[in-house]
């Protein structure tokens with residue numbers, strides 16, 4: 001469920017529509033014009049796959065998929081820098097701030113198939129902090145796009161580094177890739193871990209080790 005602030009951000013570029021198709025109220029984020037175009041093309045794709053697009057179960061599928069793909073990529077409408085700087089506060093706190101187990105859902109840009117998992121983000125403030133929820137929203141803003149896990153990790157790190165200029169930033173992402181699990185390799189339980197550090201997390205082994213210990217990730 002999108003937050004009120006998130007909705008305000010999105011409304012700048014699109015529309016928030018209450019969709020009660022599934023019997024409960026939820027917020028859909030989509031542009032009606034794009035939905036029509038996407039639905040047209042998804043219908044063509046279904047035909048190429050050999051489906052009968054007139055059968056009852058598929059009648060509204062192109063439209064639903066057109067809406068769904070826009071929600072799954074709504075990060076394009078969000079500005080991660082703005083998210084952080086909108087809640088940037090002066091503060092003398094100089095210990096590590098850690099937000100762990102941030103839920104993450106993204107689409108691999110090679111297959112447009114989901115990868116999902118957890119992000120752990122730490123930083124050591126240098127005169128400025130941000131709202132804890134903003135960290136989670138930055139993860140969302142970058143992950144709700146076509147991505148590769150490696151770039152997602154460094155984008156989150158660089159955004160926080162640039163916005164807050166802290167003593168250091170640490171980002172670790174642990175994710176399952178459906179494109180590995182469902183196709184080809186089929187390594188069902190493999191988890192891909194990526195990490196990106198700046199400042200104290202890069203230069204001080206002790207600081208980095210503390211972060212890794214706190215998030216409980218299996219890193220070398």
Ligand SMILES: [Zn+2]
Nearest residue numbers: 108110111179
């Ligand atoms: Zn893939």
